[in-house]
Amino acid sequence: MSEHLPDTNYLDPEMLQRLGDLELIAREVVEGLRVGSHRSNLKGFSTEFAHHRQYSPGDALRTIDWRVFGRTDRYYTKLYEAETNFDCHLLVDASASMNYGSGKVSKLEYAKYLSASLAYLVLKQRDSVGLSVFDSEVRAYLPPRSAMGIILEIDRLLKGVKTTPKTSLAKQLHDVALMMKRRSVVVVISDFLSDVEDILGGLDHLRFDGHNVIVLHTLDPYELEFPFDGTWRFEGLEGEEPLTTQPQRIRDDYLASMGEYMESLRAGCVAAQIDYAVVDTSRPLDVFLSEFINERQTTLGGGAPAARS
Numbered sequence: 001m002s003e004h005l006p007d008t009n010y011l012d013p014e015m016l017q018r019l020g021d022l023e024l025i026a027r028e029v030v031e032g033l034r035v036g037s038h039r040s041n042l043k044g045f046s047t048e049f050a051h052h053r054q055y056s057p058g059d060a061l062r063t064i065d066w067r068v069f070g071r072t073d074r075y076y077t078k079l080y081e082a083e084t085n086f087d088c089h090l091l092v093d094a095s096a097s098m099n100y101g102s103g104k105v106s107k108l109e110y111a112k113y114l115s116a117s118l119a120y121l122v123l124k125q126r127d128s129v130g131l132s133v134f135d136s137e138v139r140a141y142l143p144p145r146s147a148m149g150i151i152l153e154i155d156r157l158l159k160g161v162k163t164t165p166k167t168s169l170a171k172q173l174h175d176v177a178l179m180m181k182r183r184s185v186v187v188v189i190s191d192f193l194s195d196v197e198d199i200l201g202g203l204d205h206l207r208f209d210g211h212n213v214i215v216l217h218t219l220d221p222y223e224l225e226f227p228f229d230g231t232w233r234f235e236g237l238e239g240e241e242p243l244t245t246q247p248q249r250i251r252d253d254y255l256a257s258m259g260e261y262m263e264s265l266r267a268g269c270v271a272a273q274i275d276y277a278v279v280d281t282s283r284p285l286d287v288f289l290s291e292f293i294n295e296r297q298t299t300l301g302g303g304a305p306a307a308r309s
Contacts, residue, residue, distance in 0.1 A: 013105035022155040026120035087144040093190030095135035102222035110281040134172040173202030
Protein backbone atom coordinates (compact mmCIF):
# COMPACT_ATOMS: atom_id res chain seq x y z
CA MET A 1 0.00 0.00 0.00
CA SER A 2 1.27 3.46 -0.85
CA GLU A 3 1.99 5.78 2.04
CA HIS A 4 0.04 8.60 0.38
CA LEU A 5 -3.63 9.02 -0.31
CA PRO A 6 -5.01 9.90 -3.74
CA ASP A 7 -4.99 13.63 -4.47
CA THR A 8 -8.20 14.52 -2.65
CA ASN A 9 -9.36 16.61 0.29
CA TYR A 10 -12.44 14.46 0.81
CA LEU A 11 -11.29 11.69 3.12
CA ASP A 12 -14.34 9.50 3.56
CA PRO A 13 -14.38 7.13 6.56
CA GLU A 14 -14.02 3.94 4.50
CA MET A 15 -10.92 5.31 2.77
CA LEU A 16 -9.43 6.10 6.17
CA GLN A 17 -10.23 2.58 7.31
CA ARG A 18 -8.24 1.13 4.41
CA LEU A 19 -5.18 3.15 5.44
CA GLY A 20 -5.05 1.42 8.81
CA ASP A 21 -2.13 3.39 10.32
CA LEU A 22 -3.67 5.90 12.72
CA GLU A 23 -0.73 8.32 12.71
CA LEU A 24 -0.76 8.34 8.90
CA ILE A 25 -4.52 8.94 8.93
CA ALA A 26 -4.17 11.85 11.36
CA ARG A 27 -1.35 13.40 9.34
CA GLU A 28 -3.20 13.13 6.03
CA VAL A 29 -6.40 14.57 7.49
CA VAL A 30 -4.73 17.51 9.23
CA GLU A 31 -2.32 18.38 6.43
CA GLY A 32 -5.29 18.61 4.07
CA LEU A 33 -7.30 21.02 6.18
CA ARG A 34 -5.91 24.14 4.50
CA VAL A 35 -6.21 26.12 7.73
CA GLY A 36 -2.49 26.88 7.89
CA SER A 37 0.19 25.63 10.25
CA HIS A 38 0.89 28.85 12.23
CA ARG A 39 -0.42 28.63 15.75
CA SER A 40 -2.38 31.91 15.50
CA ASN A 41 -4.57 30.39 12.79
CA LEU A 42 -5.68 27.71 15.22
CA LYS A 43 -6.09 30.03 18.17
CA GLY A 44 -9.74 29.10 18.49
CA PHE A 45 -8.65 26.01 20.42
CA SER A 46 -6.65 28.01 22.95
CA THR A 47 -8.29 31.42 23.23
CA GLU A 48 -8.44 31.34 27.04
CA PHE A 49 -4.77 30.55 27.37
CA ALA A 50 -3.23 32.93 24.84
CA HIS A 51 -1.75 35.33 27.41
CA HIS A 52 -2.71 34.27 30.93
CA ARG A 53 -3.66 31.23 32.96
CA GLN A 54 -5.12 30.97 36.43
CA TYR A 55 -2.58 30.96 39.22
CA SER A 56 -1.79 27.53 40.68
CA PRO A 57 0.04 26.81 43.96
CA GLY A 58 3.75 26.59 43.19
CA ASP A 59 3.77 29.25 40.46
CA ALA A 60 6.37 31.97 41.02
CA LEU A 61 4.83 35.10 42.59
CA ARG A 62 6.74 37.27 40.13
CA THR A 63 4.61 35.88 37.30
CA ILE A 64 1.31 37.17 38.78
CA ASP A 65 -0.33 39.89 36.70
CA TRP A 66 -1.34 42.38 39.40
CA ARG A 67 -3.25 44.60 36.96
CA VAL A 68 -5.56 41.70 36.10
CA PHE A 69 -5.92 40.98 39.82
CA GLY A 70 -6.97 44.59 40.38
CA ARG A 71 -9.72 44.28 37.76
CA THR A 72 -10.95 40.76 38.55
CA ASP A 73 -9.88 40.06 42.14
CA ARG A 74 -8.40 36.80 40.82
CA TYR A 75 -4.82 35.68 40.43
CA TYR A 76 -3.52 35.04 36.92
CA THR A 77 0.05 34.38 35.85
CA LYS A 78 1.58 36.06 32.83
CA LEU A 79 2.55 33.66 30.06
CA TYR A 80 5.04 34.63 27.41
CA GLU A 81 4.92 33.34 23.83
CA ALA A 82 7.23 30.42 24.49
CA GLU A 83 5.08 29.44 27.49
CA THR A 84 1.58 29.65 26.01
CA ASN A 85 1.16 25.90 25.61
CA PHE A 86 -2.25 24.68 26.66
CA ASP A 87 -3.61 21.27 27.58
CA CYS A 88 -6.26 19.54 25.50
CA HIS A 89 -8.06 16.52 26.93
CA LEU A 90 -9.82 14.16 24.51
CA LEU A 91 -12.60 12.15 26.15
CA VAL A 92 -13.67 9.22 23.95
CA ASP A 93 -16.83 7.22 24.65
CA ALA A 94 -16.19 3.50 24.08
CA SER A 95 -19.55 2.22 25.35
CA ALA A 96 -21.45 -0.51 23.50
CA SER A 97 -23.68 1.85 21.54
CA MET A 98 -20.58 3.34 19.89
CA ASN A 99 -20.03 0.00 18.11
CA TYR A 100 -22.97 0.71 15.81
CA GLY A 101 -22.29 1.49 12.17
CA SER A 102 -24.69 1.30 9.22
CA GLY A 103 -21.69 1.24 6.87
CA LYS A 104 -18.23 -0.23 7.26
CA VAL A 105 -17.12 2.30 9.87
CA SER A 106 -18.64 2.32 13.36
CA LYS A 107 -19.08 5.38 15.51
CA LEU A 108 -16.18 4.18 17.66
CA GLU A 109 -13.86 3.87 14.67
CA TYR A 110 -14.83 7.32 13.47
CA ALA A 111 -14.24 8.66 16.99
CA LYS A 112 -10.76 7.11 16.89
CA TYR A 113 -9.93 8.88 13.61
CA LEU A 114 -11.39 12.12 14.94
CA SER A 115 -9.50 12.00 18.25
CA ALA A 116 -6.21 11.14 16.51
CA SER A 117 -6.65 14.01 14.05
CA LEU A 118 -7.43 16.47 16.85
CA ALA A 119 -4.41 15.20 18.78
CA TYR A 120 -2.18 15.69 15.73
CA LEU A 121 -3.59 19.18 15.22
CA VAL A 122 -2.89 20.17 18.84
CA LEU A 123 0.61 18.64 18.77
CA LYS A 124 1.48 20.55 15.60
CA GLN A 125 0.79 23.72 17.57
CA ARG A 126 3.38 22.55 20.12
CA ASP A 127 0.64 22.16 22.71
CA SER A 128 -0.13 19.14 24.89
CA VAL A 129 -2.87 16.56 24.48
CA GLY A 130 -4.18 13.83 26.76
CA LEU A 131 -6.76 11.08 26.39
CA SER A 132 -9.44 9.44 28.49
CA VAL A 133 -11.47 6.42 27.35
CA PHE A 134 -14.72 5.72 29.18
CA ASP A 135 -17.80 3.53 29.07
CA SER A 136 -19.43 2.46 32.34
CA GLU A 137 -16.26 3.78 34.00
CA VAL A 138 -13.02 5.52 33.03
CA ARG A 139 -11.01 2.73 31.37
CA ALA A 140 -7.85 4.64 30.55
CA TYR A 141 -6.32 8.02 31.30
CA LEU A 142 -3.26 9.49 29.64
CA PRO A 143 -2.12 12.81 31.10
CA PRO A 144 -1.40 15.54 28.53
CA ARG A 145 1.97 15.67 26.85
CA SER A 146 3.39 17.08 23.65
CA ALA A 147 4.88 13.90 22.14
CA MET A 148 3.49 12.63 18.83
CA GLY A 149 3.64 9.08 20.16
CA ILE A 150 0.40 9.65 22.07
CA ILE A 151 -1.44 9.03 18.77
CA LEU A 152 -0.18 5.44 18.80
CA GLU A 153 -1.36 5.10 22.39
CA ILE A 154 -4.82 6.33 21.35
CA ASP A 155 -4.88 3.53 18.77
CA ARG A 156 -3.66 0.92 21.25
CA LEU A 157 -6.10 1.91 23.99
CA LEU A 158 -9.16 2.01 21.74
CA LYS A 159 -8.29 -1.33 20.12
CA GLY A 160 -7.99 -2.92 23.55
CA VAL A 161 -11.28 -1.62 24.95
CA LYS A 162 -14.03 -4.19 25.57
CA THR A 163 -17.20 -2.15 25.41
CA THR A 164 -19.87 -2.35 28.10
CA PRO A 165 -23.21 -0.58 28.58
CA LYS A 166 -23.05 2.97 29.89
CA THR A 167 -24.31 3.86 33.33
CA SER A 168 -24.29 7.49 34.48
CA LEU A 169 -22.38 9.64 32.00
CA ALA A 170 -22.16 12.37 34.63
CA LYS A 171 -20.13 10.05 36.88
CA GLN A 172 -17.53 9.39 34.17
CA LEU A 173 -17.16 13.10 33.39
CA HIS A 174 -16.92 13.83 37.12
CA ASP A 175 -14.15 11.24 37.53
CA VAL A 176 -12.18 12.66 34.60
CA ALA A 177 -12.58 16.21 35.94
CA LEU A 178 -10.94 15.14 39.20
CA MET A 179 -7.90 13.87 37.26
CA MET A 180 -7.21 17.18 35.51
CA LYS A 181 -4.59 19.32 37.16
CA ARG A 182 -5.13 22.61 35.32
CA ARG A 183 -7.73 24.41 33.26
CA SER A 184 -7.87 22.86 29.80
CA VAL A 185 -9.74 22.49 26.56
CA VAL A 186 -11.87 19.35 26.97
CA VAL A 187 -13.27 17.63 23.86
CA VAL A 188 -15.95 15.00 24.56
CA ILE A 189 -16.56 12.59 21.65
CA SER A 190 -19.67 10.50 22.26
CA ASP A 191 -23.08 9.53 20.90
CA PHE A 192 -24.52 10.82 24.22
CA LEU A 193 -27.30 8.23 24.17
CA SER A 194 -28.24 8.88 27.76
CA ASP A 195 -30.52 11.09 29.84
CA VAL A 196 -29.98 14.71 28.80
CA GLU A 197 -30.06 16.04 32.35
CA ASP A 198 -27.45 13.47 33.37
CA ILE A 199 -25.23 14.47 30.44
CA LEU A 200 -25.53 18.18 31.19
CA GLY A 201 -24.77 17.53 34.86
CA GLY A 202 -21.42 15.98 33.92
CA LEU A 203 -20.61 18.72 31.42
CA ASP A 204 -21.51 21.40 33.97
CA HIS A 205 -18.92 19.95 36.34
CA LEU A 206 -16.24 20.45 33.70
CA ARG A 207 -17.38 24.02 33.07
CA PHE A 208 -17.55 24.74 36.80
CA ASP A 209 -13.89 23.76 37.06
CA GLY A 210 -13.06 26.39 34.43
CA HIS A 211 -12.49 24.12 31.43
CA ASN A 212 -13.36 25.15 27.88
CA VAL A 213 -15.66 22.28 26.84
CA ILE A 214 -16.40 21.08 23.31
CA VAL A 215 -19.11 18.46 22.66
CA LEU A 216 -18.80 16.45 19.44
CA HIS A 217 -22.10 14.57 19.23
CA THR A 218 -21.11 11.57 17.11
CA LEU A 219 -24.00 9.79 15.36
CA ASP A 220 -24.47 7.36 12.49
CA PRO A 221 -26.48 8.68 9.50
CA TYR A 222 -29.08 5.94 10.03
CA GLU A 223 -29.63 7.25 13.56
CA LEU A 224 -30.15 10.71 12.15
CA GLU A 225 -32.36 9.75 9.18
CA PHE A 226 -33.90 6.35 10.08
CA PRO A 227 -34.10 5.26 6.41
CA PHE A 228 -35.06 1.63 7.10
CA ASP A 229 -37.76 -0.10 5.00
CA GLY A 230 -39.44 -3.50 5.24
CA THR A 231 -39.43 -5.45 8.50
CA TRP A 232 -36.49 -5.15 10.86
CA ARG A 233 -35.42 -6.56 14.20
CA PHE A 234 -33.66 -3.89 16.25
CA GLU A 235 -31.34 -5.17 18.96
CA GLY A 236 -30.21 -2.85 21.73
CA LEU A 237 -26.46 -2.48 22.12
CA GLU A 238 -26.71 -1.61 25.79
CA GLY A 239 -29.05 -4.29 27.15
CA GLU A 240 -32.39 -3.11 25.73
CA GLU A 241 -35.03 -5.64 24.66
CA PRO A 242 -35.04 -6.38 20.89
CA LEU A 243 -37.85 -4.89 18.81
CA THR A 244 -39.25 -6.34 15.56
CA THR A 245 -41.26 -3.81 13.58
CA GLN A 246 -41.85 -2.10 10.25
CA PRO A 247 -39.74 1.06 10.55
CA GLN A 248 -41.97 3.18 8.32
CA ARG A 249 -44.69 2.91 10.99
CA ILE A 250 -42.54 4.49 13.67
CA ARG A 251 -40.29 6.73 11.54
CA ASP A 252 -42.15 9.98 12.23
CA ASP A 253 -42.29 9.36 15.98
CA TYR A 254 -38.62 8.31 16.03
CA LEU A 255 -37.45 11.40 14.13
CA ALA A 256 -39.56 13.68 16.32
CA SER A 257 -38.16 12.13 19.51
CA MET A 258 -34.60 12.22 18.15
CA GLY A 259 -34.96 15.85 17.14
CA GLU A 260 -36.36 16.80 20.56
CA TYR A 261 -33.54 15.00 22.36
CA MET A 262 -30.82 16.60 20.19
CA GLU A 263 -32.31 20.07 20.57
CA SER A 264 -32.49 19.64 24.36
CA LEU A 265 -28.82 18.68 24.45
CA ARG A 266 -27.81 21.49 22.10
CA ALA A 267 -29.80 24.09 24.05
CA GLY A 268 -28.33 22.87 27.34
CA CYS A 269 -24.82 23.21 25.93
CA VAL A 270 -25.52 26.73 24.66
CA ALA A 271 -26.88 27.75 28.08
CA ALA A 272 -23.74 26.39 29.75
CA GLN A 273 -21.42 28.08 27.21
CA ILE A 274 -20.29 24.75 25.79
CA ASP A 275 -19.44 24.33 22.10
CA TYR A 276 -21.72 21.78 20.43
CA ALA A 277 -21.50 20.16 16.99
CA VAL A 278 -23.13 17.12 15.43
CA VAL A 279 -20.68 14.69 13.82
CA ASP A 280 -22.29 12.60 11.06
CA THR A 281 -20.03 9.56 10.65
CA SER A 282 -20.76 9.33 6.91
CA ARG A 283 -19.15 12.71 6.30
CA PRO A 284 -15.52 13.06 5.21
CA LEU A 285 -13.50 13.76 8.32
CA ASP A 286 -11.40 16.56 6.84
CA VAL A 287 -14.54 18.39 5.69
CA PHE A 288 -16.07 18.27 9.17
CA LEU A 289 -12.86 19.39 10.89
CA SER A 290 -12.25 22.22 8.43
CA GLU A 291 -15.77 23.57 8.91
CA PHE A 292 -15.63 23.22 12.68
CA ILE A 293 -12.24 24.90 13.07
CA ASN A 294 -13.15 27.75 10.75
CA GLU A 295 -16.39 28.36 12.64
CA ARG A 296 -14.54 28.46 15.95
CA GLN A 297 -12.12 31.04 14.56
CA THR A 298 -14.94 33.34 13.42
CA THR A 299 -17.44 32.82 16.24
CA LEU A 300 -15.05 32.66 19.18
CA GLY A 301 -13.24 35.89 18.51
CA GLY A 302 -15.09 37.46 21.43
CA GLY A 303 -14.84 34.40 23.63
CA ALA A 304 -18.42 33.17 23.21
CA PRO A 305 -18.95 29.50 22.46
CA ALA A 306 -20.46 28.28 19.23
CA ALA A 307 -23.15 25.68 18.77
CA ARG A 308 -24.38 24.24 15.55
CA SER A 309 -26.01 21.16 14.15
